[in-house]
Each structure stands twice: as structure tokens, then as C-alpha cells.
Amino acid sequence: MTQPAGAKNLLLWTTYFIYFTCGLSLCFDRIFLADFKIYFDLSNQQLMYGSLVFNITFVLFSYAAGVVSSRIGYKKTLAFAMMLFATGTLLVYPALQFHSYALFLLGMFIVGTGFNFQLVAGNPLMAALGDPKGSEGSDLFIR
Numbered sequence: 001m002t003q004p005a006g007a008k009n010l011l012l013w014t015t016y017f018i019y020f021t022c023g024l025s026l027c028f029d030r031i032f033l034a035d036f037k038i039y040f041d042l043s044n045q046q047l048m049y050g051s052l053v054f055n056i057t058f059v060l061f062s063y064a065a066g067v068v069s070s071r072i073g074y075k076k077t078l079a080f081a082m083m084l085f086a087t088g089t090l091l092v093y094p095a096l097q098f099h100s101y102a103l104f105l106l107g108m109f110i111v112g113t114g115f116n117f118q119l120v121a122g123n124p125l126m127a128a129l130g131d132p133k134g135s136e137g138s139d140l141f142i143r
Contacts, residue, residue, distance in 0.1 A: 011075070012129040015122055018082065022118055025089075029054065029108075040101045053105050054112035061113055065120035074128075077121035084114030 030051075037047045069077040088110030095104035 008129055012126065015078065015126050015129065018078065018118060019122055019126075022085065022115055025085075025111075026115065029111075036104065039096065040099070040104070042101070046101070049105060050108050053109040054115075057109060057112035057116045061116050062120060065117045068117070069121045069124075074121045074125040077117055078125060081114045081117035081121060084110055084117060086114075088112075088114060 033047055033050055036042065036050065037044075040046075065077070065081075068080070072080075088107045091103060091107030091110060094100070095107055
């Protein structure tokens, strides 16, 4: 089933926008860690746990993200990734409200999982939607 050129172009630009905002939030993550250190009165080791729980998701969930995207499709996996991303981000607010470092780490873990799913689903989706001359794997099936 082929999509109209306008819908395909809109999906491509939406995927670009998602990549941009997720990458931007990743930059903010590193900036805010210093503020979280002061707010939660953390040692340097505890501060690095914030980065660890974000990055460990790439080891834990990369294969699962690939399986999910092959079963439900890239677009649905990307939507699921954004829901994970939003859920993890929303957990940071109560973590700050209740001064709960464990809840903050859980939020970072969920954000990292969403970011991982976004990368696994978004890369082949953009390759399939973009100009076939400019990417490898452009013959992928999109559901």
C-alpha cells in the first residue's frame, strides 16, 4: 500500500522533528544533572547514576525495540517511544516535588527507554521515507 506523497512527506518531517526534539532533550539532560546534584545533595557517584540509568537502556532494550518495531511497525513503535518519553519526563516533576531521587532515576530510565525505541524505529523509517539515493535500506517495508 503506497501513501500519497503529501502524507509521506509529512511523516518524514514529523520524524525529523521527533529526532530533533529528542536530541535536544538529551542535551538538556546533561545540563540539568548539575542542578539535580545540588537539589538532591548528591555525590559525584550518585550523579553518574542518572546518566547510567539513561544509557543502560541501550544495552537492555535495543533487541526488544527491534522485535517490537518488526511486529507492530515503525510508526506505531515511534508513537510508543514518544509515550515512554513523555511518561518518563512527567515522572521528573513528582520526583522534584517529593524530593525523591529514586523516582527521578526511574523517570530517567523510562526516558532512556523511549529514546532507545525512538532510535530503533526512527532510523529505518527515515531511510524508507527519504530519498532512496541518500540512504541505505530504503526498500524496507513500512506498516
